[in-house]
Amino acid sequence: MEQSALKTMTYAVMHFCVAIIVAFAVTRSWVAALGVGMIEPAIQTIAYTFHEKAWARKNTGLHPAL
Numbered sequence: 001m002e003q004s005a006l007k008t009m010t011y012a013v014m015h016f017c018v019a020i021i022v023a024f025a026v027t028r029s030w031v032a033a034l035g036v037g038m039i040e041p042a043i044q045t046i047a048y049t050f051h052e053k054a055w056a057r058k059n060t061g062l063h064p065a066l
Helices: 003-027 030-060
Strands: none
């Protein structure tokens, strides 16, 4: 497996756990915590993938620095 894909997957698992714990601490509801814990990290992981790709392009010099 490509390192960036593995990095993204481990980040997703960590983010999933943190989101559930924080949502439960705020709501004291496992239903709400699991709902937030499944939706928010999934969207954030997709955003992280694009973020990593943008930085990789920046580091290879394909786009001028802003």
